[in-house]
Amino acid sequence: MSKPDSKPIKIYPRLTSGRFNNLRVAMVVVTQLVFFGVPWLQWNGRQAVHFNLAEHHFLIFGISLWPQDFIYLAALLVVCALGLFLWTTLAGRLWCGYSCPQTVYTQIMIWIERLTLGDHIARRRLDAAPASVGKYAKKGLNQLLMLSFSLWTGLTFVGYFTPMRELAVLDMGPWDLFWTLFYAGFTWLLAGVLREKVCLHMCPYARFQGAMFDDHTLVISYDEKRGEPRGKAQARSEEPVKGCIDCGICVQVCPTGIDIRHGLQYECIGCAACIDACDQVMDKLKSPRGLIRYTSAQALQGKPAPARSLHRPRVAVYSCLLAGIIMLSTTALVLKKPFKVDVLRDRASLVEQTDDGMLQNRYNLRLINTTEQPQRYRLDVDGLPGIRLEQPGQIVAVKPAQTETVAVRVQADPEHATRGAHTIHFVIRSLGDDVTIREKSSFIGE
Ligand code: SF4
Ligand code: SF4
Known part of the structure; x- marks a missing residue:
């Protein structure tokens, strides 16, 4: 790569028009419609995309993801990274030019500047002009609009984590307010003040894309x-x-x-x-x-492109990795069970004796309904002759995408539940879709 020109401290880019400019404008419109619009969408009466950090629950258009499912999010991140590598190998810095948030928000800030301060010549003249009320009134209006837009951006960002309809009426906690202001300040600083300096001096992708x-x-x-x-x-x-x-x-x-x-x-x-x-x-x-x-x-260099220009080592490696990860994670997602069970032994009371001479252990069963419908689950236990729940066939109802924790007592005959730990299984059957999960645990004998 050759050495760049020495650049002026502040850049006043001239407005262009043409097919690639139209494409850039279209990308700004599409990405912002998605970003600002998605938190307002509803799905089965709830926010369609909601990353509920407090309850460790992510909801994405009816797909419920719990901490155990974060492997899917990790797979999604890997797919995005590999997709970007593949795209860069094929078509260079299309991501940077058209859809990187830094590019998109800088573009929006430049539009605001053009609206309030004029074109590149007017902006340069205004900066060089002596201080006056008119100059600071114009600059103040420009900053006010940029900060208002940044605040809207910050509020929308937080709307992915706290219900947007609550935020919109300013029904927010102190942390919501903090993150709104933080993200707004971040947007204003990067896109409104630093602009191309982020690409030139802060973005690591610019440095290693050549590879x-x-x-x-x-x-x-x-x-x-x-x-x-x-x-x-x-x-x-x-x-x-x-x-x-x-x-x-x-x-x-x-x-x-x-x-x-x-x-x-x-x-x-x-x-x-x-x-x-x-x-x-x-x-x-x-x-x-x-x-x-x-x-x-x-x-x-005037050399013709080979007939199979897609048959290149980097393209082949990125494509195979991408296809493999997409196939694996899609298959795992399709086969995912519609509910999950966590079994926690009650460690406060190891073994108890009931009035009829049975040995009893206590457990907490955490049932996670990952579907969008209310579900009923039947609880049973097996693993030792005659082992039973205190309430055999107990039914537990769990609301859509909710978690219910139930305390259960398991009773076993001391003749079979001898001293030490015995492997048992909780058998939980979803009555709606007839899916069964067997969750391993242990029963402590006398
Ligand atoms: S716009 Fe085209 S013609 Fe004008 S300086 Fe650049 S490369 Fe040359
Ligand atoms: S950043 Fe690159 S593509 Fe954009 S105008 Fe400058 S030289 Fe051209």
Whole structure:
């Protein structure tokens, strides 16, 4: 990678328009519709996506996840990471350019700035202007709008953990308030103040993404063969323009202030603003588009892409890992039992004797209904001849996605429950869907 230009301290990116800009705007709209909209969705009368940390229970469109299920969330994170690696190998920094939250929120903050302070020239002039009431009124309004948007973002973020409909009427506890303000401040600081500095100096992904690239990875590149020698003379020439006229617009639109004509640089976040800008210049000059374009190192050298350009070692490894993890976790999710049982021995009383001479142990059974319907469970026990519950065939009702803990007493004949621990099983049958779980435990004899 070549050395970047020395950059001004503050960057005032020029507005662009074009197909990639439209795509970026569409991604901002889609991601924000999802982020702001999902906490308002209801599913079977409850918030559709709710990460209830207090009760260690995550609810995602009817799928209940308890601490025992966090392996699925871990699998989801691994799938996202591998998906990002695969995507980067194939198409470079598309994630950074179009859907990374830092890019999306910076884009929104720049829109607010354009609304309140004007275009890149007006903003630069305002910063250079002497202090005045008008200047600070404009800047104050800009900050007020950015902070209001950040607060809305913070409130929505907390809405994934505390019911959104309660937060919306400001029915919140001190921790909800703390996290709302924290996330709002974080959004304002990263997207409203630091902006491209986060990508340049704080994001680790920018540093190691190069390791995922190969000669066929699509990256945004300047076609040096076509563009050079550059110069404004080309624009004045009678000959049709082919190369770069050195207008500098591709640099003016760059949100990180680099010159793509110096080659691939880690500061390039892949936003494609320079492609749109250069395409517009080429359109005006009636020259073919694509002096800056998505292309691969291989294609830039004039070598044809191999017929099977997807058959590359990195692509194959990431694809196989991804497919394997998705298949395994989907199968496990489909086969997941609709309820869970935890057995806890009551350690306060080991062995008791009943009036009819039986030995008795006490347990707490924790029944977790992971479905969206109320369920009834029948409790039984086996493992020793004549072993029984104090209430044989006891039925316990558990509400949808709720947990119920019941205290049970198990009684066994001392003739069979001799001194020491005996393996027994609690047999819990869900009456609705006829699923049975056998949970191992031990019975202490006299
Ligand atoms: S926008 Fe295109 S023509 Fe203008 S300086 Fe950049 S590469 Fe050259
Ligand atoms: S060089 Fe082009 S693609 Fe890279 S950050 Fe700048 S404008 Fe975006």
